[in-house]
Amino acid sequence: xxxxxxxxxxxxxxxxxxxxxxxxxxxxxxxxxESTRERxxxxxxxxxxxxxxxxxxxxxxxxGMIGLLTEDIATTPHAGRIILGAQEEASSHxxxxxxINSHVDAGAAARRADARELIERHADGIIYATVFxxxxxxxxxxxxxxxxxxxxVDVQGLVPAVLPDExxxxxxxxxxxxxxxxxRIGFTNSSxxxxxxxxxxxxxLRALAQAGIARDDSLIVSGLSEASGGYAATLxxxxxxxxxxxxxxxxxxxxxxAYRAAAELGxxxxxxxxIVGFDDQAPIAESIHPSLTTVALPHYEMGAxxxxxxxxxxxxxxxxxxxxxxxxxxxxxxVERHSVGPPQLVKSISNSATDLNL
Amino acid sequence: xxxxxxxxxxxxxxxxxxxxxxxxxxxxxxxxxESTRERxxxxxxxxxxxxxxxxxxxxxxxxGMIGLLTEDIATTPHAGRIILGAQEEASSHxxxxxxINSHVDAGAAARRADARELIERHADGIIYATVFxxxxxxxxxxxxxxxxxxxxVDVQGLVPAVLPDExxxxxxxxxxxxxxxxxRIGFTNSSxxxxxxxxxxxxxLRALAQAGIARDDSLIVSGLSEASGGYAATLxxxxxxxxxxxxxxxxxxxxxxAYRAAAELGxxxxxxxxIVGFDDQAPIAESIHPSLTTVALPHYEMGAxxxxxxxxxxxxxxxxxxxxxxxxxxxxxxVERHSVGPPQLVKSISNSATDLNL
DNA sequence: CTGAAAGCGCTTACAG
DNA sequence: CTGAAAGCGCTTACAG
Numbered sequence: 001x002x003x004x005x006x007x008x009x010x011x012x013x014x015x016x017x018x019x020x021x022x023x024x025x026x027x028x029x030x031x032x033x034e035s036t037r038e039r040x041x042x043x044x045x046x047x048x049x050x051x052x053x054x055x056x057x058x059x060x061x062x063x064g065m066i067g068l069l070t071e072d073i074a075t076t077p078h079a080g081r082i083i084l085g086a087q088e089e090a091s092s093h094x095x096x097x098x099x100i101n102s103h104v105d106a107g108a109a110a111r112r113a114d115a116r117e118l119i120e121r122h123a124d125g126i127i128y129a130t131v132f133x134x135x136x137x138x139x140x141x142x143x144x145x146x147x148x149x150x151x152x153v154d155v156q157g158l159v160p161a162v163l164p165d166e167x168x169x170x171x172x173x174x175x176x177x178x179x180x181x182x183x184r185i186g187f188t189n190s191s192x193x194x195x196x197x198x199x200x201x202x203x204x205l206r207a208l209a210q211a212g213i214a215r216d217d218s219l220i221v222s223g224l225s226e227a228s229g230g231y232a233a234t235l236x237x238x239x240x241x242x243x244x245x246x247x248x249x250x251x252x253x254x255x256x257x258a259y260r261a262a263a264e265l266g267x268x269x270x271x272x273x274x275i276v277g278f279d280d281q282a283p284i285a286e287s288i289h290p291s292l293t294t295v296a297l298p299h300y301e302m303g304a305x306x307x308x309x310x311x312x313x314x315x316x317x318x319x320x321x322x323x324x325x326x327x328x329x330x331x332x333x334x335v336e337r338h339s340v341g342p343p344q345l346v347k348s349i350s351n352s353a354t355d356l357n358l
Numbered sequence: 359x360x361x362x363x364x365x366x367x368x369x370x371x372x373x374x375x376x377x378x379x380x381x382x383x384x385x386x387x388x389x390x391x392e393s394t395r396e397r398x399x400x401x402x403x404x405x406x407x408x409x410x411x412x413x414x415x416x417x418x419x420x421x422g423m424i425g426l427l428t429e430d431i432a433t434t435p436h437a438g439r440i441i442l443g444a445q446e447e448a449s450s451h452x453x454x455x456x457x458i459n460s461h462v463d464a465g466a467a468a469r470r471a472d473a474r475e476l477i478e479r480h481a482d483g484i485i486y487a488t489v490f491x492x493x494x495x496x497x498x499x500x501x502x503x504x505x506x507x508x509x510x511v512d513v514q515g516l517v518p519a520v521l522p523d524e525x526x527x528x529x530x531x532x533x534x535x536x537x538x539x540x541x542r543i544g545f546t547n548s549s550x551x552x553x554x555x556x557x558x559x560x561x562x563l564r565a566l567a568q569a570g571i572a573r574d575d576s577l578i579v580s581g582l583s584e585a586s587g588g589y590a591a592t593l594x595x596x597x598x599x600x601x602x603x604x605x606x607x608x609x610x611x612x613x614x615x616a617y618r619a620a621a622e623l624g625x626x627x628x629x630x631x632x633i634v635g636f637d638d639q640a641p642i643a644e645s646i647h648p649s650l651t652t653v654a655l656p657h658y659e660m661g662a663x664x665x666x667x668x669x670x671x672x673x674x675x676x677x678x679x680x681x682x683x684x685x686x687x688x689x690x691x692x693v694e695r696h697s698v699g700p701p702q703l704v705k706s707i708s709n710s711a712t713d714l715n716l
Numbered sequence: 717c718t719g720a721a722a723g724c725g726c727t728t729a730c731a732g
Numbered sequence: 733c734t735g736a737a738a739g740c741g742c743t744t745a746c747a748g
Binding site for chain 2: 063087088096226231260281
């Protein structure tokens with residue numbers, strides 16, 4: 001199966017390969033008679049010609065490929081959406097997405113080797129995405145090409161980054177709770193100190209302040225960022241005499257545990273207590289009963305932003321410096337479902353059985 | 359930043375580029391003195407030379423890239439593991455993985471365009487992965503290159519495929535239930551008819567037969583393959599006078615609903631009823647309480663198999679025909695956690711409250 | 717054991 | 733408005 005090349009099209013159209021190249025690429029500043037153009041296009045489509053990207057890349061020194069370097073991300077549940085956003089944006093720019101994953105603990109050397117591989121293949125740009133929102137020291141290899149970061153910020157401030165705006169997302173979520181009437185809101189935080197932990201708490205506190213609700217640190221309890229941690233923390237919170245009427249869980253997995261704690265205490269969600277999570281993690285948030293009100297992380301959008309920004313950088317946009325020094329924050333939308341209701345009107349005595357007897 | 363080429367290495371080592379190419383590629387049937395080889399290697403590493411894959415690809419008519427064509431798969435929770443398996447296997451063969459995703463409903467035309475794009479870039483092989491185990495008609499474009507299918511079987515039997523061995527996985531899971539002492543096992547199936555639905559039921563039935571347990575179709579009830587469907591089906595099953603002592607749910611999401619049904623009936627898992635799922639879907643299976651005994655889908659393995667097989671095909675292996683006509687089945691391992699226990703010893707009266715009074 | 721040379725399939729000054 | 737020719741950076745017969 002001999003593949004058809006530009007030469008075949010030229011011959012069929014009775015023109016030179018130069019002309020074929022010009023008309024097919026619509027080279028600017030090139031005049032070609034309409035009749036020739038038509039002949040060329042007809043010949044090309046008749047022969048089913050499609051240019052060899054390798055040859056073109058060799059000549060133009062650009063591969064039309066962008067590399068996505070991930071750090072264990074393919075194993076996290078969110079990964080798919082980052083990849084999807086990046087891939088679709090890439091397609092729309094006629095770019096191909098190549099993926100390389102290294103394990104988080106593989107170390108800097110592995111990451112540099114991966115970067116090098118992408119460079120050998122003449123990636124036009126590289127996206128570096130980390131599992132958790134954190135600070136990284138970008139491999140020097142990436143200095144050689146346009147690069148952007150997803151979910152991480154470069155300690156040296158040399159490469160543009162997108163980050164989820166956790167604080168605003170959290171603030172909006174808390175505001176929703178406040179709007180429903182809650183004033184005593186528990187917060188079960190993750191005990192590991194990462195930007196997400198800090199950001200979510202900050203947003204929560206900010207919304208409280210804005211609503212004129214006094215900060216009460218006894219309402220903030222932290223634990224493992226898993227269902228088990230959420231269970232323990234929420235159990236503690238809801239067992240108090242003056243238990244909160246709502247609890248904001250650091251993430252959806254913790255919220256799963258919070259549901260169990262509430263059930264064990266005989267508390268009905270959202271009648272007796274409102275629960276909210278963060279991450280909009282599939283399939284938990286939707287599948288749990290009642291379905292969970294939470295905030296979504298903009299993975300798709302960050303993926304798309306990354307390649308959109310990269311294409312600007314590749315085209316030599318002058319935003320580079322500005323972008324590098326000002327991380328882009330992506331909004332995290334609140335997803336309202338069914339785990340929030342108004343607070344109980346009656347002052348509960350410590351146990352919801354009382355309510356049932358009203 | 360002028361990048362270093364083979365010419366620079368040749369000059370530095372005082373040899374021809376031919377020689378550089380031979381020593382660096384370790385071309386077979388080529389004698390080069392050890393001293394020359396050493397000089398070349400030193401020069402190459404000193405200059406930080408890495409070959410331009412585009413140029414090499416143009417010359418050798420192979421890009422060293424393999425394409426992964428997915429069908430909405432990046433949006434499914436499992437996707438990451440397929441990509442990861444494929445990517446790691448690709449790395450080990452010095453291949454790069456390019457990903458293109460099309461929406462399931464984008465139609466055949468979109469898929470063909472995607473295949474074409476991969477071919478323009480001279481993908482050495484293409485993997486086509488579908489979201490759900492099903493039959494597909496492979497785009498003709500794929501006939502031009504080695505191709506394999508993940509999770510789907512080609513209606514025309516022309517391309518090799520890997521599929522999860524759902525039946526065996528299900529049989530093993532049911533066998534585990536039987537081993538625990540269960541003889542009345544409910545089965546909540548998905549009401550949509552796909553290979554997975556059929557395979558899981560077949561495996562279940564096979565294990566029952568093997569254990570000498572009479573088939574009782576009243577124990578098989580189907581519904582939506584979501585938590586809500588599992589809830590309804592399980593509620594029905596467990597409300598019967600002679601309720602099953604265990605229920606096998608078509609998937610983990612249905613199992614989530616089953617948990618809720620059991621809780622509502624006051625049935626404790628696994629004391630009063632055992633529940634098992636299928637998919638080992640993160641983060642449900644682990645996070646739910648008690649953690650769910652289920653069977654894992656071999657996504658990583660299928661991804662790795664796909665590229666391993668592709669490399670054999672690319673090298674002209676003669677297995678092609680055999681592989682095309684015999685889909686490869688990948689084992690689905692049972693993952694034991696905490697949702698299975700022995701059946702209740704007492705004959706229940708219809709309501710577990712009775713048990714509590716023993 | 718080593719090298720000169722052709723050629724992979726394009727794009728792009730440059731000339732006409 | 734159109735084309736001849738150089739060249740991107742490699743690999744690979746082929747000759748010596």
